[in-house]
Amino acid sequence: MKIIGKTTSINVRKVLWTCAELDLSYDREDWNESHASLNPNAMVPVLVDDGFVLWESNTICRYLSNKHASSLLPDDAQGRARVEQWMDWQSTELxxxxxxxxxxLVRNSPAHQDPAQIEAGIANWNRHIGILEVQLAKTGAYVTGEEFTLADIxxxxxxxxxxMTPMARPDYPNVAAYYDRLNERPGFREFGRNGVA
Structure with missing residues (x-):
């Protein structure tokens, strides 16, 4: 199995952390022009699994969990839907x-230097993390309940x-406790809380 994409990419790290949780071995290589035929979007990650090519990070994580019969994605329809709801919320809303x-603030992009838009972006980002704060207050552990799932990755x-982004943040105690709880997992320490934003 091959994972294509650099380890500094947040979307590649989703897949690498999933592999760590599933104890899967893989080869990884950075994207280059020779990979252009694998993803029409020219984006990473791309998974190549015995000739099967797949892109979109959350879909790759679901595929690996399904293929390896993992508890990261529940078997029951409602449990699975709840995990996928939060995964989809992450990829679209958040x-x-x-x-x-x-x-x-992190990439220092010249095209993103409008102070009003930065301020609005920070406020919107904090508001969305506030939604997660409320959810974690309800569950007390992980995003969908007591069990760690793909939603948590x-x-x-x-x-x-x-x-890790240098900005003002509200005090969200449930998110802070969640962050510390995730740090107990070796996969998060390697691919999450590793100094890469």
Whole structure:
């Protein structure tokens, strides 16, 4: 099995952390032009599994969990739907909320230097993490309940990005406790809380 994409990519790290949780071995290589035929979007990660090519990080994580009969994705329809709901929220709502502020504050993008948009981006990002704060107050442990799931992999990396971005953040005690709880997992220490935003 091969994973294509650099380890500094948050989306590649989702897949690498999933592999760590599943104890899967893989080869990894950085993206180059020879990979262009594998993903029409020219984005990473890309998974090549015995000739089967798959892209989109959350989909790759689901595929690996399904293939290896993992508890990271529950068997029952409602449990699975709850995990997938939070995974989809991460990739659509939460990612959209942080994009402008992150590009300005971490990537120092010249195209993202409007102070009003940065301020609005920070406020929107904090508001979305506030949604997670409320959810974690209900569950007391992980995003969907007492058990660690794929939702925690994708959201754990998002929380890491939020914590590491130099900006004002509200005091969210449940998110802080969650962040510490994730740090007990070797996969998170290697691919999440590892100094890479």
């Amino acid at each position: 990612n959209t909320a942080w994009r402008y502020a992150f590009m300005a 994708v959201l754990g990396l998002s929380v890491n990005r939020w914590m």
